Amino acid sequence: MSIQTHVIELPRKKLISKIQKNKEVHIKAFREAVKAYKIEVAKQLRSLAKLNKSDGNDSLDIELDLVKPIDNRKHYNKLIQRYEWEINEDVILSHNEFNEYVLDENHVSEQANFSNTFYLDSTN
Secondary structure, eight states: OOOOOOEEEEEHHHHHHHHHHHHHHHHHHHHHHHHHHHHHHHHHHHHHHHHHHHHOOOOOOOOOOOOOOOOOHHHHHHHHHHHHSOOSSEEEEEHHHHHHHTSOOSHHHHHHHHHHHTTHHHHO
């Protein structure tokens, strides 16, 4: 009994276009996250300054609770470049590759999405 892996054949140019669109969505979310991150940094620094003024504490222990936005443009650029160099007009993707490249469902994207929406939820 053989196990068949479902594969999908699609035009290479269509795949590149989809990866580029995924990249554009990521860049937009990243830029919005950077703005929100900077606002949160300023907010936490103001709170810390008020706290230090009010308690007369000379402690140098400063701790900010921040999640840094993640920029994954390099990841998307590598994927795009991989398929720009492909000589065949059609490419065959496994189910997992389709999910990763077309649906943008992968560990890298999930991690970036988490970090890039961390502050946006609180600012909207």
